[in-house]
Amino acid sequence: MVKNDTPPRRIVVAGATGTIGQAVVRRLVADGHSVTALLRPGSAGHDTGPLAGAELAHAALSDHDAIAKVMGDARPDCIISCIASRSGAPKDAEAVDYGANVALLETAQAAGARQFILLSAICVQKPLLAFQHAKLAFEARLAASGIDYTIVRPTAFFKSLSGQVKRVKAGKPFLIFGDGELTRCKPISDDDLARFIAACIDNPDTSRRILPIGGPGPAISLREQGELLFEIAGRPVRFKSVSPRLFDYAERALGLGSGMSGWFAEKAEYARIARYYATESMLVLDPETGGYSADLTPEYGSDTLRDHYARLLAEG
Template identity: 70%
Template sequence: MTATTPTPRRIALAGASGTIGAAVLRRLEADGHYVAALPRGAIAEVDALAEGLADDRIDVVISCIASRSGAPHDALAVDYGANSDLLAAAQAAGAEHFILLSAICVQKPLLAFQHAKLAFEAELAASGIGYTIVRPTAFFKSLSGQAKRVKAGKPFLIFGDGNLTRCKPISDDDLARFIAGCIDNPEMSGKILPIGGPGPALSLRDAGEMLFEATGKTPKFKSVSPKMFTWAGRVLGLGAPFSAWFAEKAEYARIAHYYATESMLVIDPATGEYSADLTPEFGQETLESHYRRLLAGV
């Protein structure tokens, strides 16, 4: 990415209270932009921001909103619906650029939230507004859930041998810098941009070993089979036609299986395989340094 000198812009940021949204807000303010921000909260709040855009001159709209659960109704309402409302408002307000935080997993869509994200990506690309779609790999937060387990001397849970998947995790602040760098940058306009943090690509076992090293403890792993999610999804799926509760829980099982078995890397179109070499890198913060800071506060 070519660095640009930011010109102060009027920016509407949706999802400012989420982990990534909060980091984007800090970065935008540090760069001197004027930001109208709303927490990711309820859809009504996002729609209120959309309605408010019509009353102000807004140069850029950035959306960091995403469904919390990934359940079909939630994904349709947020990943597609709320973003669609924002897009309509952005166009009505005369915004020049819409930057969307999406996800790299949509390149292999098997889940409801992935299809909802893709539906909005297509709507955005066809809208005529200037756009940039950012598809990050794994976040540090998604690889930090077992820090307390490891510090307490418990085994680190892995799927299979721990090497079924790989990713290039990116820190909140590095991703925020990348998103902010899309503003007024012609090299990043009209594009879908996958992005990861500094390499190399890491497996779940790699992440566990980093945690153990940071605590000074001997590595201890416990393997869990991803098939448990497959069976759970099938059993819960039997009740899906009759109960929204069963349908939602079946989707959660499918989501868990997806993340246990699919890498968060760019898929090589020539081979259909995940490729670390084709996954762009950005930023400086590593997962290892994040773990050390995290464990110091656990």
């Protein structure tokens, strides 16, 4: 599906301060596209170096008029949305994963955009959480809008598997859930995902499709991630097991106060999110078996988790 012959287009990238958004902007600029990076007003203090070559525009995701002005000025051929709710809490998910994307879609269509590329998530195929339902609601809205679209559902990102690098380097045990074999994923790097997204522009092979995508295999478990880190760090393997049932207990306890306080309801959702990622694989669900399938999960790119871990450990 690699497509390198797309002529230069005018493209708006929303969520451009995130690591994926930055990688997408870099890829598009390198490919010769005219890029407008849509940033939230609160991102004014962020390092914009990674966005070099792009026009910067600021608009709150909740400000329909401000987004419409950005679209009107940019006159995009294509909009790429890399936005996502930061917390996953119900209100945040409704406002960002659904509401803000609707604003992007409506204003982009009004400005004459012909294509909308959405960065979604592979976990929406088994929706148990508020943010997953919000993402699916927008996916349905996008599919019914009449605009040409592509929905990209990546597996785990390298960044999401890097939280324990400092622990291992400091000589601490690697935390696993259960025996560490409850889940598997095919993580993909920011740059490989950006190349995949860029290849969807004006690509008839990806038009009006939902595309799950992972990085180079094989699928890796949490235990194997830890073993890989210890190997690269040159340290003896040490694990500490945490039971996923802890999240069940936390959800039940917090759920008792959900009817009286939004704070308790939000924290109960965080417990559900934690349990989900501790027990569900980020792979394609096999419709025949109902189980996760590494074989059915497409692979793309060349960046490996091993190289990513080695780089993080070397950088300190």
